[in-house]
Every structure is written in structure tokens, then in C-alpha cells.
Amino acid sequence: MDDLNINWFPGHMTKALRMMRANLKLVDVVIELLDARIPASSANPVMNELLEGKPRIVALNKADLADPEWTKKWINHFNAQGLKVVPLDSLTGSGTKALVSQVEQLGASKAGKLVAKGVNARAVRAMILGIPNVGKSSLINKLKGVHVANTADRPGVTRGKQWIKIGRNLELLDTPGVLWPKFEDREVGFRLAITGAIKEDIYDIEKVMVHMLSLLRAQYSERLIERYNLASPLPEDATELLDLIGKRRGCLRSGGLIDYDKTRRLILREFRDTKLGKFTLDRP
Ligand SMILES: Nc1nc2c(ncn2[C@@H]2O[C@H](COP(=O)(O)OP(=O)(O)O)[C@@H](O)[C@H]2O)c(=O)[nH]1
Ligand SMILES: [Mg+2]
Known part of the structure; x- marks a missing residue:
């Protein structure tokens, strides 16, 4: 996108991707955070490749800013692809209850399989993935507001990782995965700029x-x-x-x-x- 003069540093991308791959191995479910105003432009196709069949739920954040009619249509669109979708407002916390329960449901089968193998039942583990500014930190903070306890470094949970215990059956990785936006398409670049996903000094x-x-x-x-x-x-x-x-x-x-x-x-x-x-x- 030479028009918008956007420059992404491959070094950072490679390192971020490597970390994300390692973290993905630790979780049962991925929460893909998209901007409800631009659900297509705020998605990165690398997700599909990255997740390799891992259960995933789409969260349409900033739904408070999006046209409710079109949010409904987007939900139907994702549902038709077999994806679960939850609209969210991470500032007020509207939708977070539904998100937690959907993630628990989606991860329950994995936890159930472990029980069947004789492994003790454990909480479902999840992480959030999304492009910069989509609201990952806001969502984590909101979810922290309802947490029971921080579960840093406790036995049975990978050392060195911060997990946030949410409710009884869910643990969320404290570090979200940052995906870079995809700029090959000019139109996408414009929409990311309009919604504030990219900084004003670079366009x-x-x-x-x-x-x-x-x-x-x-x-x-x-x-x-x-x-x-x-x-x-x-x-x-x-x-x-x-x-x-x-x-x-x-x-x-x-x-x-x-x-x-x-x-x-x-x-x-x-x-x-x-x-x-x-x-x-x-x-x-
Ligand atoms: N209106 C609205 N603003 C939000 C929402 N979630 C995040 N924001 C705002 O979006 C900006 C980026 O949020 P942040 O959590 O830092 O995004 P991150 O880069 O993905 O961690 C901040 O100004 C937030 O206040 C939301 O659901 N609704
Ligand atoms: Mg952040």
C-alpha cells in the first residue's frame, strides 16, 4: 500500500508469530477478536493457517459502534460457516458473559476427552487473537474484572505464563496474540485507517x-x-x-x-x- 505508506517490519512479525504458535499449543479455544464495523478488513487470513482446526470463536468487538442491522447479518454469515459469534462491547462488558459461556462450551469436549483418558478434569484454556487496537487489552481487563483468582505459575499450568481464571471453568492466557492487519488490498487499508486501527501518522x-x-x-x-x-x-x-x-x-x-x-x-x-x-x- 504505497499510498498509505504503511510499513510492517517482517522481523517483528516473525517473532510475534513464533510466540503465538507456542502459546496456541497451550490453549483449547481461540477467541478471534474482530472489529464489528469491519469484520472482513480486521481479519487476517493467516488465522486459518495458524489455527489448524483448533476450535475458535469469533468475537465482534466494538459492537456498540457498529450498525446493529449489519451486525446481525455478519453473525448469520459466520454462523453459516459453522463459526460461533458473539457481539461485544469491551468497554461496558456487554456480551462478555455470553462469550465466556460459549468458550467454555466449545472447550468442554477437549476437557471431556482428557477425563475419558483418566486425566483429571481441568478448566478450559483460551487465548485472544486480533490486530492492534481491536480491543484485546480492553477485553482482557474487562474479563479480569470478573475473575476469581490469578493463576500465575501454579502447578499443572505451564510455568512462566500468566493465566487469568474466569469463573469456574475457564482460564485465559494473559498475553493476547497480535496479528498484523493485511494491507495487500487498498480498500482494506482505507477501512483500517478510517476505524482507527492504524496510527494517523502513517497514512x-x-x-x-x-x-x-x-x-x-x-x-x-x-x-x-x-x-x-x-x-x-x-x-x-x-x-x-x-x-x-x-x-x-x-x-x-x-x-x-x-x-x-x-x-x-x-x-x-x-x-x-x-x-x-x-x-x-x-x-x-
Ligand atoms: N467503543 C468501544 N471502544 C473500544 C472497545 N474495545 C476497545 N475499545 C477502544 O479501542 C482502543 C484500543 O483498545 P485496546 O484494548 O488497547 O486494543 P488492543 O491493541 O487490541 O489491545 C481503546 O481506545 C479502547 O478504549 C469497545 O468494545 N467499544
Ligand atoms: Mg493491547
Whole structure:
């Protein structure tokens, strides 16, 4: 993605991947954390390869920011592929109960097999995987809020690993797996930038906003019209649209010229704060 000028360091990736592979061996279930606003763009196809048939559950985080209609459609889409899905808001903790119970159910068969082999029953073990900023730490912290005890370094649990005991039957690895976003697709890069998955200093906000405005005009034009008190239909041209919004919001420089940069940042902020409503950019 030379447009967005994004550079990922293969050294870090290789090391992170090696650690993740080692950790994956310790768990029964993987929680794949996706951004509910961009369930496709926030996924990394390396997951499938990495997991090699390990039971996995999809958690659609930041569901509080996503369009509920489309969240339903995404859930159906994943269910049709035989995947369990839980929508989450890791800030309020909404959905975490359902997540814990689904993970326990999914891992129970593994624990059951151990019992059948004469091994003592143990808690289901799980870990969280996801791209930066998707909410891995927030989810772990929220789950910690309901934990019974930290189970660091206790016998029967791999030494040197921090496990968080959640409820009676679940242990969560304290270190989430960090996947890098996949940028080969230009469109994916834009969507990651819009939702804040990648840092602002590594992309060109001008290009990102041209793209975002055309996406919003196509998918949610009525929201723009309402929020910025614009006439329908909206202009085709993104700069023209920016001009209108800048005028409405008084984003002006000296001499009465539109301050485009200020206007862009205003729209982006309002989008991310749901002042423009709840958005889902990816469609199944
Ligand atoms: N609205 C909303 N924000 C969230 C949610 N989960 C995380 N965040 C925010 O997303 C940002 C990144 O979260 P963080 O847990 O650090 O992501 P990590 O990089 O995957 O560990 C932070 O600003 C969080 O407050 C959520 O479910 N809803
Ligand atoms: Mg984190």
C-alpha cells in the first residue's frame, strides 16, 4: 500500500508469530477478536493457517459502534460457516458473559476427552487473537474484572505464563496474540485507517477522507445529510462535499476560506464517536 505508506517490519512479525504458535499449543479455544464495523478488513487470513482446526470463536468487538442491522447479518454469515459469534462491547462488558459461556462450551469436549483418558478434569484454556487496537487489552481487563483468582505459575499450568481464571471453568492466557492487519488490498487499508486501527501518522488523511466520504455517501448518505444539514442528493465530488460540510460547521481559515484539514478531522472524529450514528463499513 504505497499510498498509505504503511510499513510492517517482517522481523517483528516473525517473532510475534513464533510466540503465538507456542502459546496456541497451550490453549483449547481461540477467541478471534474482530472489529464489528469491519469484520472482513480486521481479519487476517493467516488465522486459518495458524489455527489448524483448533476450535475458535469469533468475537465482534466494538459492537456498540457498529450498525446493529449489519451486525446481525455478519453473525448469520459466520454462523453459516459453522463459526460461533458473539457481539461485544469491551468497554461496558456487554456480551462478555455470553462469550465466556460459549468458550467454555466449545472447550468442554477437549476437557471431556482428557477425563475419558483418566486425566483429571481441568478448566478450559483460551487465548485472544486480533490486530492492534481491536480491543484485546480492553477485553482482557474487562474479563479480569470478573475473575476469581490469578493463576500465575501454579502447578499443572505451564510455568512462566500468566493465566487469568474466569469463573469456574475457564482460564485465559494473559498475553493476547497480535496479528498484523493485511494491507495487500487498498480498500482494506482505507477501512483500517478510517476505524482507527492504524496510527494517523502513517497514512495520508486527505486520501483517507476522500475515500471515507465516498463510502459514507454510498452507504449512509442520509446520515451526512441529517448531521450537517445538507441538501439531497449529495455532490458526487468529495472535495465539494467537504466544502459544504466545512461551511456548515464554520471550519474556516482567515479570509473565509474553508479549512479542509480541520473539516476532515472533524468528520473523522464525529464518525469514530458515533455522532454520525453507528456504522458498519464491511458487508458480508
Ligand atoms: N467503543 C468501544 N471502544 C473500544 C472497545 N474495545 C476497545 N475499545 C477502544 O479501542 C482502543 C484500543 O483498545 P485496546 O484494548 O488497547 O486494543 P488492543 O491493541 O487490541 O489491545 C481503546 O481506545 C479502547 O478504549 C469497545 O468494545 N467499544
Ligand atoms: Mg493491547
